[in-house]
Amino acid sequence: MKVQSSRDFKLQREVDYGTPEQNKAVKQIVADIKQEGDAALFRYTEKFDGAQVDSSNIRVTEEELKAAYNHVEDSFVAAIRAAADNIRAFHARQKRNSWMDLQPDGTILGQIIRPLQRVGVYVPGGKASYPSSVLMNVIPAQIAGVPEIVMVTPPATGGKEGIDPYILVAAAEAGVNEIYRVGGAQAVAALAFGTESIAPVDKICGPGNIYVALAKREVYGAVDIDSIAGPSEIVVLADDTAEPAYVAADLLSQAEHDEMASAILVTPSQRLADAVAAEVERQLRELPREAIARASVDNYGAIIVVESLEEGISVVNRLAPEHLEIVAQDPMALTGAVQNAGAIFLGPYSSEPVGDYFAGPNHIIPTNGTARFSSPVDVDDFIKKSSLIYYSKEALLRDGSTIIELARREGLEAHARAVEIRLENEAKGGVERGE
Amino acid sequence: MKVQSSRDFKLQREVDYGTPEQNKAVKQIVADIKQEGDAALFRYTEKFDGAQVDSSNIRVTEEELKAAYNHVEDSFVAAIRAAADNIRAFHARQKRNSWMDLQPDGTILGQIIRPLQRVGVYVPGGKASYPSSVLMNVIPAQIAGVPEIVMVTPPATGGKEGIDPYILVAAAEAGVNEIYRVGGAQAVAALAFGTESIAPVDKICGPGNIYVALAKREVYGAVDIDSIAGPSEIVVLADDTAEPAYVAADLLSQAEHDEMASAILVTPSQRLADAVAAEVERQLRELPREAIARASVDNYGAIIVVESLEEGISVVNRLAPEHLEIVAQDPMALTGAVQNAGAIFLGPYSSEPVGDYFAGPNHIIPTNGTARFSSPVDVDDFIKKSSLIYYSKEALLRDGSTIIELARREGLEAHARAVEIRLENEAKGGVERGE
Structure with a gap:
């Protein structure tokens, strides 16, 4: 990992807007679903997922949902329940009330807070299927009071039954029971416009591949969408009190996500910088996803040596990272100067995976510098407000x-x-x- | 105005995404500003606005701002001040605090609320220049605590001094003193990427023509933008107690905005329906903007007769109007069933212009059915949140x-x-x- 000064360091990654062919294909799929409904949805599901889905089997049954519990460990169920409890407790604090201002002349002004009526959550299939993301999308919508939350997830190629039982258990624990086995751009279009089998929603959220991202962009306006996530980032701001092995491990926990992920240490300590560089190399060699993590570290990783923690904060504010760890003598005292960071982890025990899975705050956080103006997913993303005016x-x-x-x-x-x-x-x- | 039943009534208006030529022109302008900065900004300002703007005169001076007061009536200043006071009072109630949850084991979880650092407000020039919109964009940002709020507005064609004094007074009353005389796609790009004369912002808001709208779409991601507003709408839900002349006047106050604006009466009263139809025709003939209002009424207006107020509410929820007036025996009792409406005006005296100009709630409200999932502009649009995790x-x-x-x-x-x-x-x- 390169050790460098803060001068001229700039993180630059291009957002993937897809190739012209991908854009064209997605436009066609969306148009076909809008016009033909189920017929196109089933056709594309056979074409892309190799699965025979029709109106009789598109929806996951109660029995399948129950049966999924037989295919996962009890310890997993317990872990998901504990995580869901924490996520619920944190998000419950975000809930807001409608309010009214009643004036002596009889005028009433106010704001009415209402949940969205129906939300669709996209859950990727295959290796990128993350039960934790099911909780992070569903629970804030539930706390907001959304009465209908529906999930779509692609069937495994070549089979009808191919939904990951861990995903199904996470959905059941979150309280979702309307689940359709469709994926890709066709599933996004079905959620946006509705088909005979799937009623349309007001908002679509959840991660997916480039086709899913382009389809969300295409249907935006007809429905709301969440942000389109870029590659993950972590910045660790640390002083001499930090343990190099912990810092290195936390940097690598981001780097393993994606070759375009970015892991950056900012420190006034040359000693820490050198020690972390050595630790990253040592730990990298033992990682199962070494190739991905190494590409990330080589291309988008950096160790930046600054004059002071104050200069470090200004580098952080410039980068506006998704995740920021502050590991220093008095991390809380530094937090007030942080302007731009999606989630801030303080002290030696607040390793970023604690937030990814368990502590309670949402793990869907603005990437690619957008923490300058946007926020982690929360209950506010699933409400709408109406102004109320009664003039006397x-x-x-x-x-x-x-x-x-x-x-x-x-x-x-x-x-x-x-x-x-x-x-x-x-x-x-x-x-x-x-x- | 056509009187019809609710069966099969559907409001359909296409969103304007511009012609291919307009899209191409905007992409070029944005790319040129990004690369050349001021040089391109001044060149395009001369080309499109016919004004010689350079680094010495691009920013409106304190003296000009003061001099603008000599060109407006004292009663206007008083009116703007009164409106600004109401808008401030309403939006001040939306302000939120950071919060922390301190747990007995030493863990701290929380959400930090911070203002955006720098916001740009686009203000159209010429006939579409609305002082009230200056207040509606600037005040929520101020209440949020945004330290830098900057305005751009095009110079009048053929002159350097051509900024409407009413706009300048509204800006000064709102407390904005960083104002640049540039407009169009080039001003939007300058705000997004910065030039030698204009520092870049985190968010761009405010209405504009198709070039401004396309440029906002183009720079979205590098900065945040507000929604891109569609044509205005009003739905009046009324029973027999409503005064036909008031209802007709309120419908026409939307219809005069734009030929694509939509004004709809929903009522269980055939008598009211007929009376309003007659009143609309009578009042239309006396309007200075008759041609625009008539086109709106003919193409996107409707009087829908329903079986009951309950059925009326379901029509309202389907339309998800920007503005909803409920003029009935007990309007408050009907409000709970309204799911989708940007702003709700209750009773005979809450004419929609009361909200457009004065009462306090924002007049920038979701259009074209998007009240299903989005909200009027408020303080939340100018803040960002960071999660805080200190794990013991x-x-x-x-x-x-x-x-x-x-x-x-x-x-x-x-x-x-x-x-x-x-x-x-x-x-x-x-x-x-x-x-």
């Missing part, structure tokens, strides 16, 4: 002429008249109701 | 094996080892710090 007669008589002035100033005469007609009629003693 | 040694020793099980289940060995190395070392009495 007294208030309108008082404020009407001001409103008319502002409307006329903008050349919107019909706006002005909508208020004026009320002022005129009320001056005449009010309109007579009826005929 | 005690907690890690307790939960470590569960975290390791979940990580191994997902095939992420380096995640497991990052925890395991700590458990092993702590079992040996902890690592020795330093050498």
Whole structure:
């Protein structure tokens, strides 16, 4: 791992917008699903997943969901339950109430908070299937009060029954029982526009491959989508008190995700920098995903030596990392100066996987510098707000002429008249109701 | 205005994604600004606005800002101040605090709420310049605590001094003093990527023409953007107690916005339906923007007669209007059943322009059915959240094996080892710090 100074260090990764062919293919799939519904959905599922899915078997049955428990260890069920409890407890604190401001003149202003009505969660199949992501998408929606949460996940190639039992158990533990065995762009389009078998949703979330990402982008507007996640990042800001082996292990826990993942140490300690570099090399050689982690470390990893922790913070703010660990004498005291970081892990025991799986905060966090302006998934992502305005007669008589002035100033005469007609009629003693 | 039944009524309007030529032009402008900075910005400003702008005059001076007050009526200043006070009071109630959950084992979990650092507000020039929109974009950002709020607005064609004094006064009253006289796609790109004269922002908001909308879409990802607004909508749900002249005036206040605006009355009263149809025709003939309003009413307007107010609510939820007025015997009692509406106006005196200009809630509200999943602009649009995780040694020793099980289940060995190395070392009495 290269040790370098902070001057001129810049992390640059391109967002994958797909090839023209991929874009064209996705547009076609989405258009076909929109027009033909189930017929296209079943056809594409046979084509891409090699599975015979039809209206009789597209939905996972209660029996399959129960049977999945026979294929997983009891310890896994216990672990998922414990994680779900923590995730629920954390997200429950984000829940908000509608509010009203009742004024003495009878005017009422407020904001009504309501859950989205129906949310679709995409769960990738195969090796990239992560039970923890099921919890991280479903639980905030549940806490928000979303009454219908539905999951789609591709069947294994060549078979009908191919849904990972760990995914099914995670879904069941999260409380989802409407699950369809379809995946890819066709599943995203089915969620957005609905088919005979799948009712349309208001929002689609969850990770997927490039076809899934492009399909989400394509249907955005007809429904809401979550952000399209980029490769994962970690920045560790550490001083001399940090244990090099821990720091190296945490850097590698990001690097193993993806060849484009980025793991960066920022430290004022040359000694720590050198020790971590050596530890990364030592631990790398023992990793099952060594090739991926090594590519990540070589291309997007860095050890940056800075003059001070304060300069380190300014490097962090420039990078706006998804994950930030602060391992220093007094990590809490440094946190106030952090402007941009999706999740902040403090002290030697807050290893990033603690947050990925268990502590409670969401593990879906803005990547690629977008922590400058966006936030981890939370309950707010599954609500919508309506403004409430009840203006009293007294208030309108008082404020009407001001409103008319502002409307006329903008050349919107019909706006002005909508208020004026009320002022005129009320001056005449009010309109007579009826005929 | 057509009176019809609710069966088969469907509002359909296409979103404008621009012509291929417009898309190509915007991509070129954005690329040029990104690469050349000010040079391209000044060149495009001369080309499109016919104005000679350079680094010496691009920023509106304090003197110009002060001088603008000489060109507007005192009553306008008073009206803007009163509106700004109401908007501030409403949005101040949306402000949220960071929170922490301190657990007995020493673990701390929380959510840190921070303002975005720098926000750019686009303000259209010419006839579509709305002082009220300046307030509606700037004030929520201010309440959120955004330290730098900057405005861009195009100079009038053929002159350097051409910024509408009403816009400048609204900006000054809102507290914005960093204003640049540039507009169009080139201004959006300058805000996103920065030039020698304009520092880059984290988010761009505010309305604009198709070039501005396409440029916002193009730079999204590098910065955040607000939603891209569609044509305006109003649905009035009314019973026999409603005054036809008021209902007609409110429908027309939307219809005058845009030929694609949509104004719809939903009522169980055939008598009201007929009376409103007659009133719309009568009032239409007297409107200065008659042609626009008539096109809107003819193409996207409707009077829908339903069996009951309950059926009316279900039509409303299907339409998910930007603005909803409920004018009925007991409007509050109907509000609980409304699922989808951006802003809800209750009773005979809550004419929609009251909310557009004055009451306090934001007038930037989701259009085109997106109230199903999105919300009016508010303080939340100008904050970002960071998760905070401080895990204690005690907690890690307790939960470590569960975290390791979940990580191994997902095939992420380096995640497991990052925890395991700590458990092993702590079992040996902890690592020795330093050498």
